[in-house]
Amino acid sequence: MEPIANLIKLPTSTGANSSGTVANTYKCDKCQDRGIVFISDNLVETCPCQQQRKLERLIKSSQITPAFRAKSFTNFKFEGKPQIIWAMYQCAKDYADSFNELQHLENNWLVFLGEPGCGKTHLSMAVANNLLAKPIPVLYFPHVEGIKELLKNFQQKSEDSINQKVEKMKTVPVLIWDDLFKGREKPSDWVMELVFEVINYRYLNLLPTIINSERLGDKLLELDKALGSRILERGKGHTIIVEGQEYNFRLQ
Numbered sequence: 503m504e505p506i507a508n509l510i511k512l513p514t515s516t517g518a519n520s521s522g523t524v525a526n527t528y529k530c531d532k533c534q535d536r537g538i539v540f541i542s543d544n545l546v547e548t549c550p551c552q553q554q555r556k557l558e559r560l561i562k563s564s565q566i567t568p569a570f571r572a573k574s575f576t577n578f579k580f581e582g583k584p585q586i587i588w589a590m591y592q593c594a595k596d597y598a599d600s601f602n603e604l605q606h607l608e609n610n611w612l613v614f615l616g617e618p619g620c621g622k623t624h625l626s627m628a629v630a631n632n633l634l635a636k637p638i639p640v641l642y643f644p645h646v647e648g649i650k651e652l653l654k655n656f657q658q659k660s661e662d663s664i665n666q667k668v669e670k671m672k673t674v675p676v677l678i679w680d681d682l683f684k685g686r687e688k689p690s691d692w693v694m695e696l697v698f699e700v701i702n703y704r705y706l707n708l709l710p711t712i713i714n715s716e717r718l719g720d721k722l723l724e725l726d727k728a729l730g731s732r733i734l735e736r737g738k739g740h741t742i743i744v745e746g747q748e749y750n751f752r753l754q
Contacts, residue, residue, distance in 0.1 A: 566630060566642045573627035580621075587621060590614060590742040594625040597740050598632040604740075605675075605710050613737030614714040615722075616744035622714035623680055629712060630678050640676040645684045649693055656692075668696065672703040675710065682715035683725065698729050705732040718743060 528535045538546045575595055580587050597604065597612045604610050612629060614622040630640045655663045671677055682697070683689055689697075704711050713733060715722070722730030734741070 566627065566634075566640075570623075570627045570642070571631060573624050574631060575625075575628045578621060578624055578628060584748075586742070586744055590621060590625060590744065593740055593742050594629050598629045601633060601636075601638070601710070606708075608708060609736055609738040609740070610708065610710045611733070611736035611740065612710075612712045613733060613741040614744070615718050615741070616716065617746060617750050618716055619750035620744045622744070626678055626680060626712050626714050630676070633676055638675055640678060641670060641674040642678045642680065643671060645679065645681045649696075652696070653692075668700065671700045673709070676712065677704060677709070678712040680714060682713055683717050683722075684715070689725070694726060694729075698726065701729055701732055705736060711736065713737070718745060 532550075533539050538548060540546050575591070575598075578591060580591050594612065594614075612626070614626065616622070627642075630642060633640055652664055652667060655661075655667075677700075701711075703709075717725070719730065719734055722733060724730075
């Protein structure tokens with residue numbers, strides 16, 4: 503599948519007609535932005551542009567950065583790399599391809615754990631972009647930046663902003679939690695409570711979740727056994743662990 507960025511069509515540009523006056527311009531000339539097309543006097547159909555508008559709204563609400571919108575399976579480089587990287591690619595591709603059936607199962611999470619620089623985020627984004635194109639709503643949450651934003655709102659006593667963000671993280675059809683527990687060796691109690699609230703809700707409600715983290719399974723269990731066991735349980739069948747500095751391809 504081509505990068506999600508390539509699926510976005512630019513609106514028509516404004517211009518002047520031959521008389522010098524500004525002509526009416528629309529994002530869609532076919533329906534003139536009404537969303538429907540008249541087939542006959544008594545028959546209308548939804549304009550194909552509506553699917554495009556829906557995709558644009560989903561991409562905006564996903565909070566996936568422009569650089570990450572270009573991540574796909576086709577531009578993931580695994581040639582010449584160890585077998586575990588090929589296994590991670592296959593795991594992500596299978597998850598995306600079988601999502602329609604997988605989303606209704608108990609073990610419907612995708613979990614990549616281990617070495618930074620091995621492709622965990624790229625493949626997580628490839629899955630996210632694949633699902634967006636279906637279109638299925640997703641939300642991208644980068645742990646470090648996301649926690650800082652929530653903490654800032656907390657300090658500013660913006661409880662409404664925090665509640666809205668956390669509620670969306672809990673209920674969005676697909677959540678991508680990037681670099682879970684990145685940073686401090688021991689997260690604060692506030693962070694642990696937040697993570698557990700979101701993860702536990704999604705665990706109990708069988709909501710598909712994509713998690714990648716530099717912390718291995720035993721480290722997640724050490725932080726919080728209830729939290730770690732939930733992640734490992736829901737990820738059964740779609741979990742890959744990459745351990746060893748030799749898999750950090752940013753250092754090569």
